[in-house]
Amino acid sequence: MNWMDSLFHELQTIPEVAGLAAADDTGTYIAGMNIDDTDEFAALLTFIGRSGLALEEHLGLDPLVYTSLSGKKIKLIVHRILDYFVGIRLSEKSSISKVEGRINSIVGNLDIEDE
Amino acid sequence: MTEQHEIDEILGDIVGIEGVTGVIASDNRGGIIAARMPAMYEPETIEAVAKRVVDSLLNIREYGSGADDVIFHFENIRVVIKNIRKGFLIIMSMPDMSVPLLNISTNAFRKRIIRLLTFSRKTPAKPKSPGTETGVAMATNGNLSETTPVATVADHAASLHLVTNQTA
Structure with a gap:
């Protein structure tokens, strides 16, 4: 998928980005880079994404844009793009609030109209 | 004032x-x-949301990610999940409110709830007569005052203790 290649290429330019992956609704790993445990990571992305979609449905909210997850061992942003969950793993010392604006800008400017 | 009422007041804050x-x-x-x-939001909706969120967080923990905070960003609202050790705080905020500001604004309250839950764990459970469940009604803005009692504070504390033991 051209949009995914393009997206990964742009996201890689952000120094705080440590790894990338995309998963589909079934939790299947589609593509990625610098992720060791691809199957588990894909499952995590789909699980987080589905949780957000469930909240959206329960609470009658407008569409889910993205999810951020932070802890001692992981900093992760998960975007919903078309039918995929795209996970951006950040370096442990990075700050999500400082990076998410740049990531959102890249995702927001993604050209997926022709896909 | 019971721990339950104190937590309810903190949520009001x-x-x-x-x-x-x-x-x-x-x-x-x-x-x-x-x-x-x-x-x-109906009480059933709130309960469903809490269960879904907690299930998610516990499963994410299983993955070993050790997530403390999870934030779901929707177009019209932000849902912030904060770990309070013996449970979770689920906070809905406007999407334009800065997350660091939200953290600073809520951290003191979060710590007070953690202290209250920790204290209530140590409170010995009082024997409960059958059919006299005093209950902890879900505290709300007033419209959901007829909610089903969940448990007494002592029951709640006991359940927390059990969960703690299970996840240790």
């Missing part, structure tokens, strides 16, 4: 923060400790 529209305190099993949510 959190909802009073500009940009915060609702908050739920749940235990580690998704049971509601207290909630201050917009009037449009």
Whole structure:
């Protein structure tokens, strides 16, 4: 998928980005880079994404844009793009609030109209 | 004042923060400790949300990610999940409220709830007569006052202890 290649290429330019992956609704790993445990990571992305979609449905909210997850061992942003969950793993010392604006800008400017 | 009422008051303080529209305190099993949510949400909805959120967080923990905070960003609202050790705080805020500001505004309240839950764990459970469940009604903005009692504070504390033991 051209949009995914393009997206990964742009996201890689952000120094705080440590790894990338995309998963589909079934939790299947589609593509990625610098992720060791691809199957588990894909499952995590789909699980987080589905949780957000469930909240959206329960609470009658407008569409889910993205999810951020932070802890001692992981900093992760998960975007919903078309039918995929795209996970951006950040370096442990990075700050999500400082990076998410740049990531959102890249995702927001993604050209997926022709896909 | 009971721990339950104190937690309810704290949630009232959190909802009073500009940009915060609702908050739920749940235990580690998704049971509601207290909630201050917009009037449009039925108790069943709030319970379903809490259970779903807690299930998600516990499963994410299983993955080994050790997530402390999870934030779901929707177009019209942000849902922030904060770990309170013996449960979770689920905070709904406006999307334009800065997350660091939200953290600073709520951290003191979060710590007070953690202290209260820790203290209630040490409170010996009082024997309960059959059929006289005093209950912890879900605290709300007033429209959901007829909610089903969940448990006594002592019961709740006991359940937290069990959960703690299970997840240790």
